[in-house]
Amino acid sequence: MGIIAWIVLGAVAGFIANLIMGGGEGLIMTVVLGIVGAVVGGFVAGTVLHVADVTGLNLTSLLVAVFGAVIVIFVARRVLPRGASRAAR
Numbered sequence: 001m002g003i004i005a006w007i008v009l010g011a012v013a014g015f016i017a018n019l020i021m022g023g024g025e026g027l028i029m030t031v032v033l034g035i036v037g038a039v040v041g042g043f044v045a046g047t048v049l050h051v052a053d054v055t056g057l058n059l060t061s062l063l064v065a066v067f068g069a070v071i072v073i074f075v076a077r078r079v080l081p082r083g084a085s086r087a088a089r
Contacts, residue, residue, distance in 0.1 A: 009065050010035030017069035034069045041068020
């Protein structure tokens with residue numbers, strides 16, 4: 001998957017994950033957490049669960065990326081100091 005596709009998928013996944021988790025992160029942090037979430041979700045789904053993988057811009061990849069982004073947002077909110085994971089509102 002190309003870098004533009006990762007950014008688009010990450011942005012969409014991050015936005016959806018922020019809606020699910022009760023957003024608070026800024027636009028840039030949403031995209032970054034979404035991209036990291038796509039990687040984490042792809043790893044968990046493909047390597048650990050042997051279910052799906054992030055292979056392109058399709059519904060399965062989006063669901064995997066959102067799942068990963070929710071995990072990443074949850075961990076970031078627990079690990080980072082208060083406000084560090086919540087860029088300028």
